[in-house]
Amino acid sequence: SYLLEAHPISFGRNLLTIGFDPEFAERLELVDNLKSRTLIQTKLSESGFPNAQVKFVKDELPARRVASAAS
Secondary structure (H helix, E strand, O other): OHHHHEEEEEEEOOEEEEEEOHHHHHHHHHHOOHHHHHHHHHHHHHOOOOOOEEEEEEOOOOHHHHHHHHO
């Protein structure tokens, strides 16, 4: 449930970057741990990306998503 407020930033060079708007920075702290990263890496591996890594960052929510979330 911590990932509900997350948004994908990029996926390249086997690195998935997931962002949290500063408003939800406390969730970033709760999800950025070995257990969560391992779970996501396992799912990425099952989807054909066996060497993918995961990184969580604080990042503004993209404007287009803010507009659709407000609707």
